[in-house]
Amino acid sequence: MTDQTHTAPIIVGVRFSKVGKIYHFDARKIEALRLGDVVVVETSRGWQLGEVVVVVDDPVAPPEGTWKTLDRLATPKDLMQRQNWQSKELDVVEIARKRLKELRLQGVKIIFSEYSYDGSKLTIFFSSDSEDKVDLKSMRSDMQRVYGPAQVELRQIGPRDVAKVLGGMGACGLETRCCSKFITEFSSISIRMAKEQGISLTPTEITGMCGRLRCCLIYEYDNYVEARKLLPKKNKRVITPDGTGKVIDVSPIREMVLVELAEIGRKEYHKDVLKPADEMEALEAKAQAGCGGGNGGGGGCGGQCQRY
Numbered sequence: 001m002t003d004q005t006h007t008a009p010i011i012v013g014v015r016f017s018k019v020g021k022i023y024h025f026d027a028r029k030i031e032a033l034r035l036g037d038v039v040v041v042e043t044s045r046g047w048q049l050g051e052v053v054v055v056v057d058d059p060v061a062p063p064e065g066t067w068k069t070l071d072r073l074a075t076p077k078d079l080m081q082r083q084n085w086q087s088k089e090l091d092v093v094e095i096a097r098k099r100l101k102e103l104r105l106q107g108v109k110i111i112f113s114e115y116s117y118d119g120s121k122l123t124i125f126f127s128s129d130s131e132d133k134v135d136l137k138s139m140r141s142d143m144q145r146v147y148g149p150a151q152v153e154l155r156q157i158g159p160r161d162v163a164k165v166l167g168g169m170g171a172c173g174l175e176t177r178c179c180s181k182f183i184t185e186f187s188s189i190s191i192r193m194a195k196e197q198g199i200s201l202t203p204t205e206i207t208g209m210c211g212r213l214r215c216c217l218i219y220e221y222d223n224y225v226e227a228r229k230l231l232p233k234k235n236k237r238v239i240t241p242d243g244t245g246k247v248i249d250v251s252p253i254r255e256m257v258l259v260e261l262a263e264i265g266r267k268e269y270h271k272d273v274l275k276p277a278d279e280m281e282a283l284e285a286k287a288q289a290g291c292g293g294g295n296g297g298g299g300g301c302g303g304q305c306q307r308y
Contacts (some may be wrong), residue, residue: 009067013054014041019164021184026067038074045114046121046151049074049082051279078117085115091149096124099142111162115150122150126163153217154294162212171182171208178215189213193221196228220253227252239278244277292303 012033013022024040027033036050059067092113100110107129114123124143128134136154146154157165164179179186194206194217208214228250231237236247238259245261257274260266 009059011056011059011067012048012052013056014039014070015053016043016048016050019180019182019184022053024048024059024062024067026069027052028069030073031068033070033073037184040074040078040117042071043070045153046116047071047118047121049117053205081119085119088104089113090219091267092122092124092143094203095146096139098141099139103139105134105136105139106134111157111164112165119150121153122147123153123155123156125157125161125165127154127157127159131302159212160208160215163208168209171204171214172216177209179210183214183215186215187218188273189215189217194215196221197224219269231257232271232274232276237279239275239280240267242267243272 008028010027010033012027014025015022021022023043024069025039027039030039033039033052033054035052038049039052041048041050045056050231064093084206089112093110096110096113102110109127111127112126115121122143126136134156136148140152140154142210143154144228160179163177164183166185167177170177171177174181191201191206191213194213196200197217197220199217206217215248230254231250234247237244238247240259240261242259245259245264245267247257248260248266249258251258251268255271256268257271258266258268259274
């Protein structure tokens with residue numbers, strides 16, 4: 001970046017946690033900004049320190065029409081101040097859990113707390129077993145009395161966010177869960193993704209430690225969808241080098257098809273040696289009826305015989 005004053009926005013991506021979402025800000029106010037610099041910025045959770053991780057060359061305009069501006073580079077004093085407030089966050093969690101127990105609120109769990117770097121705002125994160133909105137006004141008031149003058153806010157997070165914060169071993173056996181290691185945003189996951197990849201629908205096979213469908217179900221989903229387009233569907237009749245049979249199963253990534261033949265039983269074939277039986281029989285019937293005459297009709301039929 002240049003030391004000159006800019007009129008056009010200079011958009012950078014800032015991350016506030018090690019494996020967190022990247023947010024875009026306008027960096028025009030800061031000269032000679034470099035990747036890895038720690039900056040001070042105002043967020044919905046108060047003033048925070050974040051790390052500049054990317055320069056955005058072709059940014060998409062935000063919904064509100066403008067970007068928030070980075071305030072300044074963090075100083076050593078700012079970093080020390082953040083460490084000081086971070087050291088108090090575990091005590092906040094213990095006191096909040098104690099108060100929650102006194103209030104006898106069932107199904108609510110305090111997960112962690114977070115101070116803004118200057119201590120002006122305290123956010124306490126919780127989860128709930130219920131899908132309904134939890135009323136914690138009394139809890140917030142109690143925490144405000146204890147931790148004022150900091151502004152106290154209670155914020156609910158979902159099961160996947162809880163798993164991301166707590167970390168630990170994944171359901172697959174990896175020492176670090178994907179969400180704690182590299183996933184910055186959660187995608188929408190569906191049962192269809194497991195079915196498309198031929199994964200067992202047993203809950204233990206498709207459910208993560210968070211109790212939701214595993215994030216990894218989406219990793220290869222698009223590849224399977226594209227690969228299946230080139231393969232015959234199950235129960236489809238196909239012509240193989242060994243005769244006509246019925247498709248029993250497919251292996252999309254390997255491009256192999258398991259076919260059952262009356263003469264030899266089940267056998268695997270690569271998709272390139274198979275032809276769709278129904279279309280071939282229809283083509284032959286039309287040819288016998290005169291479809292393959294000199295008017296070029298045979299060529300038109302031939303264009304259809306390779307489709308599944």
